[in-house]
Structures are given as structure tokens and as C-alpha cells.
Amino acid sequence: MLVLRRRVGETISIGDGIEIEVLEISHTRVKLGVVAPRDVPVVRKETIAVAAENRRALELLTDGPEGFRGTLELLSGAGLRQR
């Protein structure tokens, strides 16, 4: 891993067209600004896991009415409709 020391207002350049600027530093957090081409996704790493969860959530309905009916029966069996 490449380790660099930067101050507020200083930047890091990655390849062509990607720049990361240190905007603000507090006691426990660093605020960064990222400039990147439109076709380069820039996300927090944790977001990737949530995106995968969401794609799985979409499949619940795309299995069609029969598939989701089974889920509703599970929910009903757990007594959730009565809450």
C-alpha cells in the first residue's frame, strides 16, 4: 500500500483525470473531495455491499407472484400481519 501524507487543500492524482483533495480534517474524520470521469464510479466501500443486498432484494419480486406468495405466507406464519 502506498502511504502519503497530505494537508488540507492538498491533492492526490491517480492516473488521468482522477484527483482526491483533502477538504477538511477533524479529530476522527477526514472530508475528501473526488474529481473523476463520469464513467468511474466513486462510492464508499461499504456501499458496495449494500448495492449487492439491494440487487438481491429486487429478486424477491422478480421471481413472480408465485415466488413472492411464498414469502407472504412465511411472513403470515410469523404472525406479522396481526401486529
Added chain:
Amino acid sequence: MTGSSSLRRTTDASACALSGEARTIHSRWLGEIESDPGNELCFPAGLPGFEDHHSMVAIEIPSQRPVVYLQSLESDEVCFAALPVYVIDPAFRLDLSDDERSALGLPGNGDPSIGSDVLCLALLRKSDRTVEANTGSAIVINLHNGRGVQCVPREGGAGVFRLCPDNGWRREC
């Protein structure tokens, strides 16, 4: 299947490209839905993996309560099934980051009240022969302006619950 959009709140049509008019929405999975402008939700950043879906509507079907559907207004094929987080985890506590508060248009101090200030939903997904949901990545909707965000948990998997046969929602079955 015909449902109705029943989430009531103050409209903030300027936040997204919302219609501002009552209309009929077609959902590939739920059929025709009557929606009025006050039921439309704005997700300025979309949802992770669905960043282009900024406008959604929350739908309840009375016979399926407390299931809530989130239907995208950008695509009739994108629709999620969700439950209020308290149904899954009565001990749920909302922990919003500064960025999430800002996206929701919430003041920086004080915790919003779940139910009166914000609605918190967990998306359902398949898990082997049952379903699971991650309350840590709850979808939070500001009931005062219709803006929504999906929380991104700082530690992955901390809020995953599974619906266990005969035992309700548990972290492990």
C-alpha cells in the same frame, strides 16, 4: 393486484422531478396503483446499486400489512418489498451520519422520531428457504419533506435478521 399508495406527508416536489399531480402508476409486479403527489418520495442519490432511481412511491396493500412496497417511478420493473424496522427489531435505534441527516434535510441536532418524523424500512430479500433483512441498511424517509436515503452501515452485516420458522425474526435461526 391493485394497491394504493397510502403514505401521507408534505410534498417537496422541488427535490426530484416529481409530477406534482395525481396519477396512475403501473408496476410490473403490483399492477395499477393510484398515487397522489403527497405519496411520492425523493431519493436524491437513489439507492446503492440503483443510483438512477430518484423517485419512488410507497405502497401498502391492506391484506399484506405491514409489508410496504417501494415502487420506482423511473422503471415499472424496479420494486422492493420492505418491512418497518420495528417489526423486525423492536430494539432498533436509528444512527444517522451527518451526510445522511443532510440528505434528509434534518436538523443537525436531536434524534428524529421514528413514526412521526421519519419512516424506517428494511428491504426484504431471499435467504435459503426464508427471508432476511438488514436493519443496518435501513431506508429512512423524512415524513416532513418526502426525502429518502438508505443508510450505509459502518460495520457490514451487523443488522442482518432472518425470519426463522416458528420463531420470528432472529439474528440466527
